[in-house]
Amino acid sequence: DQARISLEQAPSEVKELAETVDGMLIRLSDSWGHQRELLSNVSHELRTPLTIISGYIQSILRRSDNLSEMQTEALKTAASEADRTVQLLQDLLDLARLDSDRMQFQLEPIILNDLLHEVVGMAKQYSARIITLDLKPDIIAIKADSHRLKQVLLNLIDNAVKYSEPATPITLKLNRENDRAIIQLCDRGVGIPLQQQGRIFERFFRVDESRNRAGGTGLGLSIVKTLVEGMAGNITVRSQLNEGSTFTLSFPAQ
Ligand code: ADP
16 A cells, blocks of 8 residues: 555655755765765665665565556656665765775685685676686685675676676686786776776766766775775776776785
8 A cells, every 4th residue: 555655656756855865965075075974974864765765666666567658667767766876875885984994894814716706696696697707726815805805896897797788798807916816807898998097996987977878876986996905905997998898906815
């Protein structure tokens, strides 16, 4: 019943709310330096209602079989906007934590061969894309926070999927170079123009909005970079327009 009542008003209400939240976040991010604490609290407070809204919309979509095509489309748009805003809030929360050094890293020895297998398995759960693993037989270990490292790799995989055609390959490689462990994620996607490659790790930076078919916040890579550096690693990109991109992570090997 609740789902039916929401159905009457959901699309316009939810869209309006998502727009309001987006506007608030833009204003908040303008005064980033002074507002970390507030941002962190607001992110927390907004995430819960948005997640509930998204849940209601999903349940209406699942349970109602008498929706018109227009209603279904409107609800799907509202749901994806709500999800995008939840993701934005999660990203902002992570950045606020990283900025205030409240992000705790649980550093432990990690066998990368195992972790990469696990990450590819996790990626399978939310994308139909096949990620090919290219591992050498030798075991390579580093000291890192496994939860955060998975977050980094899933974020890079998510981008590779977003910015390439479904039929093109995505490869995750592991190598050792002297005393460094090298993880590379290669795609054959749209690539990044040379003059913008230096900026993609900046907060809110997105290469030319018009080519960004898939939604995003422009925060993912700035979080990735901060997390990698927080675990004594570094990240670089090599990319050619319309050919593809390779993101390289390097960590001290154990
Ligand atoms: P977004 O949420 O926009 O994906 P990110 O911080 O993850 O934000 O990435 C910043 C920008 O870098 C993206 O908007 C996109 O233009 C570009 N980018 C990131 N990864 C790739 C990739 N694998 N291929 C092409 N462009 C990419």
